[in-house]
Amino acid sequence: MNKSLLLIAAAPFALGAFADKPAQDQAFTEGEFKPSWQSLSAWECPEWFKDAKFGIWAHWGPQCEPEAGDWYGRHMYYPDSRQYKYHVAHYGDPAEFGLKDICNEWKAENWNPKELVELYKSVGARFFMTLANHHDNFDLWNSPYQVWNSVNIGPKRDIVGEWSKACKEAGLPLGVSVHASHTWTWLEASQNFDGNLTKEDGYKPNADGSEKWWKGYDPQELYAQRHEVSKDEKESGTIHSQWDWGSGASIPDEAYKKKLMNRTLQLVYDYNPDMIYFDDTALPFWGCDEQWGLDFLASYYNHSAKKNGGEQQVVVTGKQLQPHIKQAMMWDVERGIPDRMQDEYWQTCTCIGDWHYNQDHYDRNRYKSAATVVKMLVDVVSKNGNLLLSVPVKGDGTIDDKERAVLAGIKAWMDINGESIYGTRTWKTFGEGPLAEAVNPMNAQGFNEGQKYTAADIRFTKKDGTVYATLMGWPEESECVIKSFAKDANTYSGNITSVKLLGHGDVEFRHESDGLHVVLPSTRPNEIAPVLAITPTAI
DSSP, X not given: OOGGGOOOOOSOOOOOTTXXXXXXXXXXXXXXXXXXXXXXXXXXXXXXXXXXXXXXXXXXXXXXXXXXXXXXHHHTTOTTSHHHHHHHHHXXXXXXXOHHHHHXXXXXXXXXXXXXXXXXXXXXXXXXXXXEEOTTXXXXXXOTTOSSBTTTSTTOSOHHHHHHHHHHHHTOOEEEEEOGGGXXXXXXXXXXXXXXXXXXXXXXXXXXSOOOTTTTOOHHHHHOOOSOOOHHHHHHOOSOOOOSSOTTOOOOOHHHHHHHXXXXXXXXXXXXXXXXXXXXXXXXXXXXXXXXXXXXXXXXHXXXXXXXXXXXXXXXXXXXXXXXXXXXXXXXXXXXXXXXXXXXXXXXEEESSOSSOBHHHHHTTOSOOHHHHHHHHHHHHHTXXXXXXXXXXXXXXXXOHHHHHHHHHHHHHHHHHGGGTTTOBOOSOSEESHHHHSOOOOBTTBOOOOOOOOTTOEEEEEETTEEEEEESSOXXXXXXXXXXXXXXXXXXXXXXXXXXXXTTEEOOEEEETXXXXXXXXXXXXOXXXXXXXXXXXXX
């Protein structure tokens, strides 16, 4: 984006649907960070994120209202899809009742952000993330640049603002996730239904003579579909979207990109999130406009530095990052885990179910178990990463009883073993055992989770002179051997002075040439994974 187009703005203000004047453009924040990869490589991951390790995400917005699964706003426009059939059965023809109407239908009538944030903190989350907008282009805050937002339509509440207040009260850093760069291609199938409606169409009366609820609103501000569809969409007509900006993708115009910049900068300036998650390859519009992301990163980092005595304290994540970009922002892996330790801090994002709430997952008991989540967390942390876990929220703003049971299981383990997670750093090796030696390549941005951990798989972290060894299951025999402490291993750390089982206390051990032999008690302090706190003479 050309900086000359951006004017210094007065304090942002809400406009509503019928404003006479558009909001002024947001100004970039100037400072030491410049919009170049060389300058942005001075970014450093803040200590709060390195220490936090575990966050919970409310991937929650209007697409959760039908409770019929992820990407509802796109799939509802494909007649061969399950969600189209669901939509027709529950709402009617999407030409008449489309995404815009789902946004209005969503009321979030039972949402209590304070109760949920307190619950997530009690479970062990050390940061919280809210959806700011999804590919549906609906802003979940008081946005002067997008009248299709949760203050004007649907819940009539400032979702981001209320989450932010709850986080401040709980002392949790706040993250926001921004996905709206993709609306341009993501909603192309809506052009066959209501995706080309305009503001003028809203003034036409309904068949019964009544007024349309969206009279005065321009659907194109939401759908952004006054353009030719992408090559793949035109030729295949399938629900597989053209994700990146190449190979025939319809390229967004400057007005669309500028609008998203204004929205996202205002989100930063008014709500001061500690973290921004971009659901993009690297950054929004990567592949057709590299400058957009560079400008945004520099402004966000400078804004944070000005609020924190000259030191930026924020994190931005993106997917499929090239090595030089990992120096300037954080790599996010979706539903996956690298098979080796990483030099730079990184993050896995995953969900215990579907990204948007799916009643079918509840009915069929398809949620991840607490044990699955805990073992993923342990593996991720051992490799220098953090885990961001989405817990699907129902349309009304609540989470269901089976999700609460999963959270209770995570809490039970974290209450005993959290010291092996929080504030730790990587050890000489991330682990040992069959999976530590195996190759598990990722597919695109991740998608390689589902490892079958056993008691033979051990993961390590360290903190304050202690090495934590987590067995990814309880062994059948009472004695286990940790080979990484063998005297001829390159991870040898001197003599062992003590070994404790967290939640139990001291345990018997022998430090022999082939490793550390530990005798586990018959009583288990938890059923998921035992954690040994080992004190060597040379960590």
